[in-house]
Amino acid sequence: MELDDIRQAISSTDQQLLQLLAKRRELALAVADAKLSQNKPIRDQQREQELLVSLITQGKALGIDAQYVTRIYHVIIEDSVLQQQAKVQGQLNGVNGPSVRVAFLGGQGSYSYWATQKYFTRRAERIIELGCDSFNEIVQAVETGHADYALLPIENTSSGSINEVFDLLQHTRLSIVGELTHPIAHCLLGIAGAELSKVRQVCAHPQVIAQCSQYLLGLSNVKIDYCDSSSAAFTKVKALQDPTIIAIGGEEGGQLYGLEVLARDLANQKDNVSRFIVVARKPVVVAKAIPAKTTFIMYTGQQPGALVEALLVLKQHGISMAKLESRPIPGNPWEEMFYVDVFANLADYAMTRALEELNNITKFVKVLGCYPSEDIEPTQVIAG
CATH class of the missing domain: 3.40.190.10 (Periplasmic binding protein-like II)
Structure with missing residues (x-):
């Protein structure tokens, strides 16, 4: 086959793959309806594991390695779960x-x-x-x-x-x-013809600067220009048309402004x-079939052991904490407000009881929201 013929065959195959992915997504949404009617949770990790094992076996017979199959289906399964959760939540809350x-x-x-x-x-x-x-x-x-x-x-x-x-x-x-x-994924982006060695000004949002601080330390005689957003940085670089002035942002975003990539992978951590x-304006009700998170803030006061006592309430009710963050209380020097994320549905009895007890032992508790958790952990396949 000629190269053009091969490329045409690949394009045709890709089109078929897209059509099949769209059909699979439709079937996944139909599964959500079936699970709701049978009062089953949206995610069934045992079923996912069995599916992956079967697909890996079929893939091997076709000459496709297990890692390739697993990576593809982790993405497909995550999409299916999130699509199903969104549909269920939409039906429940009418949004x-x-x-x-x-x-x-x-x-x-x-x-x-x-x-x-x-x-x-x-x-x-x-x-x-x-x-x-x-x-x-x-x-x-x-x-x-x-x-x-x-x-x-x-x-x-x-x-x-x-x-x-x-x-x-x-x-x-x-x-x-x-x-x-x-x-x-942070990139250095400039107009056509820009060269990294000649850069004299970097435009980016302060959070982006913080995430790329180690890389930026390696650039000499470069001025940092703080912008309101990555898109604002792109807009400035495009408008100035100066090859010595560049932006930091996502490659896909920079392309919308006609900018070209000078360097990639700038973040301090590889997995950024x-x-x-x-x-x-209004809270939502999270379906029982969906894993939920609840976020609340509390002020425990400054007495010894107050925070420990509050956290023990969560432990006693079997509630796992996802995050604990402290912030100063304006007007109250050296006093802290605590933000807490937990893996629990606000409608659960354990969560209701925990909040009642926290209200009794703290000075202030405010629920900021209960919402579907989108922490979709990849299904693991046990090596056999």
């Missing part, structure tokens, strides 16, 4: 519709933009995008009714917690209704992932 208004940081091409697309394409046919310049503006957009939801980055595996967002949660009336994690939360 899925033809369009949804979402406020997020920056404009097209920012990391928050891509995370918004990732989360809401499972829930609405059309996303009305409201790009904002600050976290406070994002929250206000939902509080005032200009947006239905807001998407906020809350922590990153490299730079840690985003304190400004935690502080906003303390005072807002909004509820956390969802979460997602999104891989972050950001966690985002979704907030809305």
